[in-house]
Amino acid sequence: MSLSPAVDGRLPVAKTFKLYVGGAFPRSESGRSYPVSDAKGRLLAHAALASRKDVRDAVSAAGSAFRGWSGATAYNRGQVLYRVAEMLQARHDQFADDVLAAEGGTRKKAAALVDAAIDRWVWYAGWTDKIASVLGSVNPVAGPLVNWSTPEPTGVVGVLAPQSSSLLGLVDAVAPVLATGCTAVVVASQERPLPAVGLAEVLATSDVPGGVVNLLTGSTAELAPWLAAHGDVHALDLTGAPPDLAAECERAAAGTVKRVLPRPATEPDPTRTPGLARLRAFTEIKTVWHPVGR
Amino acid sequence: MDTWDYAPAPESAALANVAPTYRPFVDGAFVDGGGEALKTVNPATEEVLAEVGTASEQDVDRAVAAARRAFEKTWGPMPGAERAKYLYRIARIVAERSRELAVLETLDNGKPIRESRDVDVPTASAHLFHHAGWADKLGYAGLGPDPRPVGVVGAVIPWNFPLLMAVWKIAPALACGNTIVLKPAETTPLTALVLAEIAAEAGLPAGVLNVLPGAGGVGAALVAHPGLDKVAFTGSTDVGKEIQRTLAGTGRRLTLELGGKAANIVYDDAAIDQAVEGVVDGIFFNQGHVCCAGSRLLVQESIAEEFSELLLRRVETLRVGDPLDKNTDVGAINSRAQLDRIVDLAAAGDAEGAERWTSSCPLPERGLYFPPTVFSGVEQTMRVAREEIFGPVLSVLTFRTPEEAVAKANNTPYGLSAGIWTEKGAKAMWTARRLRAGVVWTNTFHRFDPTSPFGGYRESGFGREGGRAGLEAYLS
Numbered sequence: 001m002s003l004s005p006a007v008d009g010r011l012p013v014a015k016t017f018k019l020y021v022g023g024a025f026p027r028s029e030s031g032r033s034y035p036v037s038d039a040k041g042r043l044l045a046h047a048a049l050a051s052r053k054d055v056r057d058a059v060s061a062a063g064s065a066f067r068g069w070s071g072a073t074a075y076n077r078g079q080v081l082y083r084v085a086e087m088l089q090a091r092h093d094q095f096a097d098d099v100l101a102a103e104g105g106t107r108k109k110a111a112a113l114v115d116a117a118i119d120r121w122v123w124y125a126g127w128t129d130k131i132a133s134v135l136g137s138v139n140p141v142a143g144p145l146v147n148w149s150t151p152e153p154t155g156v157v158g159v160l161a162p163q164s165s166s167l168l169g170l171v172d173a174v175a176p177v178l179a180t181g182c183t184a185v186v187v188a189s190q191e192r193p194l195p196a197v198g199l200a201e202v203l204a205t206s207d208v209p210g211g212v213v214n215l216l217t218g219s220t221a222e223l224a225p226w227l228a229a230h231g232d233v234h235a236l237d238l239t240g241a242p243p244d245l246a247a248e249c250e251r252a253a254a255g256t257v258k259r260v261l262p263r264p265a266t267e268p269d270p271t272r273t274p275g276l277a278r279l280r281a282f283t284e285i286k287t288v289w290h291p292v293g294r
Numbered sequence: 295m296d297t298w299d300y301a302p303a304p305e306s307a308a309l310a311n312v313a314p315t316y317r318p319f320v321d322g323a324f325v326d327g328g329g330e331a332l333k334t335v336n337p338a339t340e341e342v343l344a345e346v347g348t349a350s351e352q353d354v355d356r357a358v359a360a361a362r363r364a365f366e367k368t369w370g371p372m373p374g375a376e377r378a379k380y381l382y383r384i385a386r387i388v389a390e391r392s393r394e395l396a397v398l399e400t401l402d403n404g405k406p407i408r409e410s411r412d413v414d415v416p417t418a419s420a421h422l423f424h425h426a427g428w429a430d431k432l433g434y435a436g437l438g439p440d441p442r443p444v445g446v447v448g449a450v451i452p453w454n455f456p457l458l459m460a461v462w463k464i465a466p467a468l469a470c471g472n473t474i475v476l477k478p479a480e481t482t483p484l485t486a487l488v489l490a491e492i493a494a495e496a497g498l499p500a501g502v503l504n505v506l507p508g509a510g511g512v513g514a515a516l517v518a519h520p521g522l523d524k525v526a527f528t529g530s531t532d533v534g535k536e537i538q539r540t541l542a543g544t545g546r547r548l549t550l551e552l553g554g555k556a557a558n559i560v561y562d563d564a565a566i567d568q569a570v571e572g573v574v575d576g577i578f579f580n581q582g583h584v585c586c587a588g589s590r591l592l593v594q595e596s597i598a599e600e601f602s603e604l605l606l607r608r609v610e611t612l613r614v615g616d617p618l619d620k621n622t623d624v625g626a627i628n629s630r631a632q633l634d635r636i637v638d639l640a641a642a643g644d645a646e647g648a649e650r651w652t653s654s655c656p657l658p659e660r661g662l663y664f665p666p667t668v669f670s671g672v673e674q675t676m677r678v679a680r681e682e683i684f685g686p687v688l689s690v691l692t693f694r695t696p697e698e699a700v701a702k703a704n705n706t707p708y709g710l711s712a713g714i715w716t717e718k719g720a721k722a723m724w725t726a727r728r729l730r731a732g733v734v735w736t737n738t739f740h741r742f743d744p745t746s747p748f749g750g751y752r753e754s755g756f757g758r759e760g761g762r763a764g765l766e767a768y769l770s
Binding site: 134135137139140141142143145147149154155234246247248250251253254255256257259262275280284285286287288289290291 | 420531539541731735741747754766
């Protein structure tokens with residue numbers, strides 16, 4: 001709770017909710033912010049209202065971080081993602097409060113969503129060093145050549161996070177991007193951005209290198225077209241796109257032949273067991289050939 | 295050293311059984327198309343080979359409707375094991391009629407008979423044979439226990455490997471239980487229509503495969519058709535982007551196999567003679583009409599001079615000429631429009647200061663030909679280094695360190711293929727890992743196999759063709 005009243009004569013220190021770009025927590029370069037309310041309409045905080053230039057900074061940071069993150073061993077990425085789960089677990093109760101404030105419902109349900117978010121990180125942490133075994137192949141070509149195919153990370157992924165599920169939905173979208181070795185520019189749920197900022201703080205303390213995840217808060221409709229058209233973004237997750245903007249984003253994505261995970265008709269239920277779809281969506285199969293001979 | 299003269303060894307054009315007219319194949323029958331007939335030309339002579347009926351928008355509607363009916367009534371519900379047998383039959387008939395198909399391909403496309411005979415047709419038959427076997431084993435493809443077909447597929451393919459590209463779409467689509475409407479390239483429709491005849495001979499149910507010849511307008515009408523569930527396109531990046539825009543927001547599936555500007559990296563510790571052969575094959579195979587052609591040679595500075603000498607000496611021996619002659623290495627350019635484009639881009643190389651070398655090999659007096667050409671002193675900013683020429687034109691750049699080689703190789707919006715030449719295994723793997731390209735040939739080039747996924751990174755498209763990974767595009 002951010003702007004909670006004094007308790008026993010002591011006023012709690014409220015948090016400033018900022019962006020997360022390149023491992024740092026800047027305000028929007030635009031100096032803008034917007035009020036964020038809880039599920040009952042009470043003011044919670046002012047979040048940063050990110051701009052086109054913040055998008056550019058975030059893409060630049062994600063691009064710089066790609067080489068290191070994609071080049072890390074899968075084992076290492078798995079450890080880092082598991083570390084995120086550890087850090088999230090340690091702040092479980094605070095996230096439950098934040099999710100309750102953002103989404104309403106009961107404290108018990110909010111706590112269960114946080115549990116699921118932690119478990120989702122663990123699930124994807126375990127995938128990092130199995131993706132290649134499951135999606136890759138050794139190909140029995142007809143000739144004296146050895147030939148194999150492996151999935152490689154696509155690059156910088158622009159993620160429009162789900163609008164309803166402020167934490168679990170966000171993790172469901174971001175964790176697979178990281179598991180593949182991609183880096184991300186994430187636009188958080190517009191109305192429910194505060195758990196996302198909390199997650200950025202967790203990432204910053206979880207050995208996730210700066211720039212691997214960049215998280216923007218603000219107007220999805222304002223930011224999405226810039227992200228969709230940016231030449232250094234290689235893939236787009238439109239799950240949280242405004243319905244009237246999704247097709248426009250897909251059209252913009254065609255300008256540089258981006259891979260697009262389209263906006264589903266209804267927001268996916270983030271409590272379901274995820275399949276491989278999101279890992280496949282952000283990987284490229286590379287096939288390598290070499291002759292066999294003496 | 296004196297060398298013996300080559301005696302011509304022409305394959306007989308009569309083997310192709312060219313018919314005076316061809317027609318669209320819709321709902322199991324060859325029908326009169328509503329579009330204006332086109333004349334397909336033998337680029338080796340610029341003589342008309344045959345007249346081909348083309349599709350109108352109504353024909354596109356009819357073909358898509360036929361494919362939908364076949365998907366719902368016959369092909370979709372058919373057990374995979376039965377689908378498999380149809381594809382095996384087609385694979386076998388393609389092999390049986392391989393000589394006819396090879397000659398026909400060479401006549402319509404201009405590629406040397408050696409390539410259509412040894413690469414295009416056998417690889418097409420193999421692709422059908424491989425995918426036939428998948429039809430009843432899709433539950434083992436890693437996409438869940440019971441993956442479903444996508445539905446009706448619209449496919450648009452280019453003129454550089456007319457039969458092979460048709461098969462690259464048809465085989466996985468049909469194996470996975472989809473039906474298909476295929477639009478072959480305007481300048482090379484014949485082998486796809488013979489393939490339709492083969493499908494009919496094999497007893498393939500009506501509507502499962504439909505072939506609609508025509509120009510770009512037919513392709514545009516097909517890919518935009520609301521009756522499709524998926525579009526598969528092979529062709530230029532510009533058209534691919536347009537198709538991606540067309541399909542935006544429709545929820546229809548899309549795979550794109552687009553252009554390339556592949557780097558062929560030759561390190562100073564390469565087996566030089568093999569590397570020369572690989573570089574020559576990389577750019578002059580199929581007149582350079584290959585999306586994965588190794589059109590940028592990156593040679594390490596310390597061996598650049600020696601390597602260039604050997605390379606030019608070898609290129610000088612390539613024989614350009616009658617595509618039906620079994621001695622021919624480089625055949626005819628497929629169309630006047632493509633020849634003009636190659637001429638323009640080569641002129642841009644001159645204008646921007648690259649140094650042009652041209653093989654002195656004599657060209658036939660008539661027909662569409664472009665001599666093997668090598669530009670040296672090429673800078674990364676030049677058009678001959680950035681744009682896909684799609685012709686027998688190689689651009690030579692140099693590098694000093696492996697890091698520089700990788701940076702230059704990746705300095706393109708494309709990412710289809712790449713080549714690496716070194717005798718050091720660790721360095722080859724180090725390089726292969728860093729190249730942002732879908733297919734990496736180390737100490738070899740231009741290898742294709744039905745079991746091996748092929749496709750690009752970045753603006754070379756998305757989706758794979760071949761192997762287990764290639765099935766994903768045709769299953770949901």
